[in-house]
Amino acid sequence: MAVDLRSYSEPGPLTSFEPEQLRLADDLPGDAVRICTMAQGLVIQPDEAAAQGLPERRRTERAIRPVHHLITALSALDPAPLHHPRAPEHRVVGTCRHFATLSTALLRLRGIPARARCGFATYFISARSVDHWITEYWLPQDRRWVRIDSEMLGQDIVDQPEDLAPGQFLTGGEAWALHRSGSIDPDTFGVADVDHAWGVGEIRGNAIRDLASLSKLEMLPWDEWGRMEASYKGLTGPEYDTLLDRVAEACASDDPATISRVYRSEDLAVPHEMIA
Numbered sequence: 001m002a003v004d005l006r007s008y009s010e011p012g013p014l015t016s017f018e019p020e021q022l023r024l025a026d027d028l029p030g031d032a033v034r035i036c037t038m039a040q041g042l043v044i045q046p047d048e049a050a051a052q053g054l055p056e057r058r059r060t061e062r063a064i065r066p067v068h069h070l071i072t073a074l075s076a077l078d079p080a081p082l083h084h085p086r087a088p089e090h091r092v093v094g095t096c097r098h099f100a101t102l103s104t105a106l107l108r109l110r111g112i113p114a115r116a117r118c119g120f121a122t123y124f125i126s127a128r129s130v131d132h133w134i135t136e137y138w139l140p141q142d143r144r145w146v147r148i149d150s151e152m153l154g155q156d157i158v159d160q161p162e163d164l165a166p167g168q169f170l171t172g173g174e175a176w177a178l179h180r181s182g183s184i185d186p187d188t189f190g191v192a193d194v195d196h197a198w199g200v201g202e203i204r205g206n207a208i209r210d211l212a213s214l215s216k217l218e219m220l221p222w223d224e225w226g227r228m229e230a231s232y233k234g235l236t237g238p239e240y241d242t243l244l245d246r247v248a249e250a251c252a253s254d255d256p257a258t259i260s261r262v263y264r265s266e267d268l269a270v271p272h273e274m275i276a
Helices: 019-025 032-041 046-051 056-063 067-077 096-109 172-180 200-214 228-232 238-253 256-263
Strands: 114-121 129-139 144-148 169-171
Touching: 019 067, 019 096, 032 096, 032 129, 032 144, 046 056, 067 096, 096 114, 096 129, 114 172, 114 200, 129 169, 169 172, 169 200, 172 200, 172 238, 200 228, 200 238, 200 256, 238 256
Parallel strands: none
Antiparallel strands: 114 129, 114 169, 129 144
16 A cells, blocks of 8 residues: 555645744644644534624634635634634634644644545434544554544544544545445435435535545535536436546545546546635
8 A cells, every 4th residue: 555644744735834824833732632632622613603602704714725724714813822722702613624624734734644534424313424524644553544533532422533433434435335335325424404415416525525635635515516516416427426436446545646646537626716
């Protein structure tokens, strides 16, 4: 397995800091789990933000893609270093993607190989697999990627969120492979509290977002490009599903050349204007 550790220990277009922001991370802990735990003091989910009485206009923060823009927003709310936990009103309003991507950026800042993964968690709703993002970091002594749910650290939603067990989180590609083998019901995969966002289209979408994330482009959970919209409407056919087979195989390969080659395929690469 040709794991691209050097690349994943360096920031990508959406996980970089501006030079003047680096001082805010001077006192980052050296331990991966403690770094990921920091995200809980930096991000707040929209529902919790509403419960805390934060103004509705702040919900727009969840549409921030680049980490350096997240840091700008955080600094405007509270200029303290990032390792200082913030009061709820001084955290950026974000989603699981923001917990995962911010954790990934902080780990990379410490030189720890890390990547955000897009897929489905099996521990939120019984017999359902819910749209979710987590972080992976490389554990050299075990020579493996550890899956960690930064958002769930310290909570009792799942056992050992610092090292998720196999099957507790499925990447989009893993879910697609299970669907193609007939091992799962795709209608049990989707977005919590969104009645129409369940089914095979959700699996396709997360497989493509995970491919982009492995290419160091950690997009928003609702970002769509290529034929995603048509897929959600059931308007794609066997040829598109064959393309998704290649996506799942590339993500499972952990081979940077294979991932890059498939990512550059038509309908899979993120349009430049969405990154900029």
